Amino acid sequence: MxxxxxxxxxxxxxxxxxxxxxxxxxxxxxxxxxxxxxxxxxxxxxxxxxxxxxxxxxxxxxxxxxxxxxxxxxxxxxxxxxxxxxxxxxxxxxxxxxxxxxxxxxxxxxxxxxxxxxxxxxxxxxxxxxxxxxxxxxxxxxxxxxxxxxxxxLYGPFNYAPRESAYIKMMVQQHVLPRITDSKGEFQxxxxxxxxxxxxxxxxxxxxxxxxxxxCQDQVMTYGLLAGELKKAADVDVTVLSMTAEEAAERNVPLPFPVTQEESELYANDRSRQELGISYTGISEGMMKTYRAFKGVYVQA
Known part of the structure; x- marks a missing residue:
């Protein structure tokens, strides 16, 4: 073709x-x-x-x-x-x-x-x-x-947008992982x-x-769930830093996903699964692969 x-x-x-x-x-x-x-x-x-x-x-x-x-x-x-x-x-x-x-x-x-x-x-x-x-x-x-x-x-290897990779960089280079405690935002x-x-x-x-x-994946994510998945993926010692969204902004910690419920929008994937036969990668597996890909980049940086 x-x-x-x-x-x-x-x-x-x-x-x-x-x-x-x-x-x-x-x-x-x-x-x-x-x-x-x-x-x-x-x-x-x-x-x-x-x-x-x-x-x-x-x-x-x-x-x-x-x-x-x-x-x-x-x-x-x-x-x-x-x-x-x-x-x-x-x-x-x-x-x-x-x-x-x-x-x-x-x-x-x-x-x-x-x-x-x-x-x-x-x-x-x-x-x-x-x-x-x-x-x-x-x-x-x-x-x-x-x-x-x-x-x-979208997330995964080669992601040039400072989203999940920004947190992975902090984990690999600074051994810290921000966890936003007051976010009500949901995303896929x-x-x-x-x-x-x-x-x-x-x-x-x-x-x-x-x-x-x-x-889109079935699972609805939050900042708390994301921090949990990244922590599970880590193969280095990481300290979880709990902070509010306001504190994150003050520390220049990126907040690339919806923070409030008002920002949240959710979607159905039934048509893609049924008509295209797509089986979506689970968040744990996908984030593990993403962490490993970016770790190699940031260790060498």
Whole structure:
């Protein structure tokens, strides 16, 4: 299968390329910050906003997997300028597209957010919502099948965002682990290899055509549960430091997950499990693998 990957050198995309390159012919278009040569793929350096990048690609692609569309027009620009045929477009969206504050675990048919929130987070959500509409409309115009994947909070090896890795760094280098005592926030993770596996299961899968899927683990996490899982994963002596969210902020301890109940949003994964056959990695196993991966990085730092 010929697959065009947009993005793909960082976290989620990199893990997908690592897995997909074992069986498929992969072309990657990105800014070339990190090389993917070791995986035997063709890597083309370019800015996705440059129409000439897409016009320069020759031949047909069975599937496009788009990891880095954020602004309206990002998908249309690709499909309007490619000269070859495409059978399926897989757009990586986010669970953040759902209307906030409606309660319960949101399934894929829940309404999407129509409000515009301030700041970078608001622009990110608005962009993803607009692009979900764009991929449906543009693919219908071009006669291309589309699939949307909405991952929850991704974690695992190669995560460049200072989330779980920030705590692992403190554990390995300072032998301390913050535990937030007053947080009421709840959130869901998805292990990056599970998310990459979901993309693989969607490739030219007729069941996935015209569908959106939440990607998230069943277990609802809190800061307390996260600290417990990280403590279990540790193979070094670690002192747990109990502190409030306010004290954490004063000490410059990162709080990358929802802290309050009002910030919390939860999601259902029934469709991805039933239609794609995904079996999600448990948090203990996933956090153990993540700890081991990052320990090797931080011990050498």
């Amino acid at each position: 010929k697959i065009l990957v947009i993005g793909g050198s960082y976290f989620f995309g990199r893990v997908f390329v690592m897995l997909a390159s074992k069986e498929h012919e992969i072309t990657v278009v990105n800014r070339g910050t990190y090389s993917l040569a070791e995986f035997g793929v063709q890597q083309i350096k370019g800015d996705r906003r440059d129409e000439g990048v897409w016009r320069s690609l020759e031949g047909n692609f069975d599937v496009i997997v788009d990891f880095c569309a954020y602004e309206p027009g990002d998908i249309a620009r690709v499909l309007d300028n490619l000269t070859g045929k495409v059978r399926q477009y897989i757009f990586i969206s986010t669970v953040d597209v759902y209307e906030r504050g409606s309660g319960g675990r949101r399934g894929e048919d829940a309404p999407l957010e129509t409000r515009i929130f301030p700041g970078e987070a608001g622009a990110y959500i608005a962009g993803k919502v607009a692009l979900e509409r764009e991929v449906r409309e543009k693919c219908a115009e071009k006669g291309i099948h589309w699939t949307v994947l909405r991952p929850a909070i 993770f998805v292990y990056v290899k599970d998310a990459a596996g979901a993309v693989l299961r969607c490739l030219l899968n007729e069941k996935a055509y015209g569908q959106a899927y939440n990607l």
